Amino acid sequence: MSNVRFATALHILTLLELNREQFLSSEFIAGSININPAVVRKEISNLRALGLVESKEGKGGGYALGKPASKIALSDVYRSVNDLPLLGRSNTPNPNCPVGRQINVHLADLFASADTAFLKEIGKITVEDFSKKFR
Amino acid sequence: MSNVRFATALHILTLLELNREQFLSSEFIAGSININPAVVRKEISNLRALGLVESKEGKGGGYALGKPASKIALSDVYRSVNDLPLLGRSNTPNPNCPVGRQINVHLADLFASADTAFLKEIGKITVEDFSKKFR
DNA sequence: AAAACTGTAACAATTTTTGGTACAGTATTT
């Protein structure tokens, strides 16, 4: 993955966990991450779709965790920021070549099992675990 | 990873394994993958740096595996095409925020252990294993 | 009604990735 979205999402969730008692605004969060508030709102848009964050509109509104940090695995976070296989995409190879003709199905299998193994691994860690490092 | 290089590299290695008896040209390989020969040569440049492929210049030259397919793990292939962490990059957060100040070291730990777990997993599969699917 | 927020669209800017051309260098063949 050559983007910064996982780091951003986990940063957001960590801030929410460490400030459970209040709603945090996109501006506050953006200030901590050092990015644009609209980017924060867009990222949270995905996190909310998965139930990881809840939001409150209007004055005094903002964001909070959508469920206990102990129930949010890093695999959930990963899913919210990425749909592509870890191992990347495939080519569109030459169907007249025996290898070219078959490789994409074998790659698809491989990509799927690699993803599964990885998600299982990072699924062992929760946002609570991660947040506890900030003490 | 949002690129196609792993698929390309594994395709190359598979072709070389299934045609052990001869040197394959970049043009032949490119024809199978359906990409530009120069892209193949560039990709092989990395694979060769790791000893996974050997090349022969001049007329009649081309490429062959640099070691037995049974000794080339998919983690080696992955390393040749990617240096970034699986979980992506970090931001450059606000040092005046307690979370912003610390998060990158915690992320670095997390990224490193996630990479290690993943590489260990795909390290169990070799190019030989993968190539055997093409029968 | 004013203020302070979110939600999202639309677009711009930047960065990464891929593709393509060109050509010097090398080994083989005749």
Place this chain on the structure above:
DNA sequence: AAATACTGTACCAAAAATTGTTACAGTTTT
């Protein structure tokens, strides 16, 4: 030694992905 058929790599172009920005309608509180 000349022709041929390759690799190696630099350099640039094109395309795609990512990130940043502005704007503003909608919502809730005061």
